[in-house]
Amino acid sequence: MRLVPSLALLTVAFVQPFSHAGQDDFLQDLKVVAQKQFVDGKNKTSVFQNDVLITQGSLTIDADEVEVIATFGEGKEVIIARGAPAIYTQKLDDGSDVKAQANEIRYERETRTITLTGGAELQQNSSMVTGDSIVFDIEKEQLIAEGSEENDGRVTTIFRPDATNSDKKDEQEQP
Template sequence: MKHFKLTTLLCLLLSSPTWALSNDTEQPIYINSDNQELDIQNNIVTFTGNVILRQGSIDIRADKVVVTRPSGQEGKETIDAYGAPATFHQLMDNGKPIDGAAKKMRYETSTEFLKMTDDAILIQEGSEIQGKVISYKIDEQKLVAESGKKKRVTTILQPNQLNQNKK
């Protein structure tokens, strides 16, 4: 789980040239929950009830978090968070926060891929992106936001961010 770079996407997503706290992914991961269930044979740990996952300035809150380690291989974990919504928060190196929420979040540590599904939203300095699905390939810095059948992708950029990028 040392490669857990969940919110690196956030710092690149919304036109602000800031970066996540550089040492977040080097910090230990702490998970607190009301309940924990371990399936040793299948390498699955399920945390339920008021789940709080912290790594450095990363803070994820969910009703349920499932950590799967296929074949027991460290560094190949899949982390699924579920909530109404599941949320996350992280500080950037400049001290400004970035926040996101979705009913489901999935992060694959080995491929550095994050997918937020169902009412996904990312917010930084008042600007936001909303969609049915927001996918981000962190190492390639490629983001895709998809609409649902009855909604379109919505992006709201605050004037102060647009003006900062012109400088």
């Protein structure tokens, strides 16, 4: 069975999304646990189903299904995690956490974009963006969020003051 190439594609696809992601994670084993998996070596696709958990160092992906499509060749893989919601978490090198969740998390390696669709939420540091869809261009570090009709077509962004700013404020208020 050609399982190793499929897992290698999965590794490459999910560990490269955030350039400041925990570098130690890249050195860790990638572990995929699912109740069912299907590998089609001829068509270069893999599907992991039912309670899928992917771990590699601090990186975790929790989904109902993960599909790896490598039909278009190396460097052009598409990885799709689906769930209610699918959840991606990782600790970055600076110690901050990033968490993304949506009904579908799609990573396109060639364009280096992550698309969150359906109940999309992206949290990093003390900020959070929610909407129906969020597209993050990793190279350009640009984010586009769109709302849904359920929220009057609106997107919500929350900026929270970090702990260091509140500590400085407390120090300034003391006589």
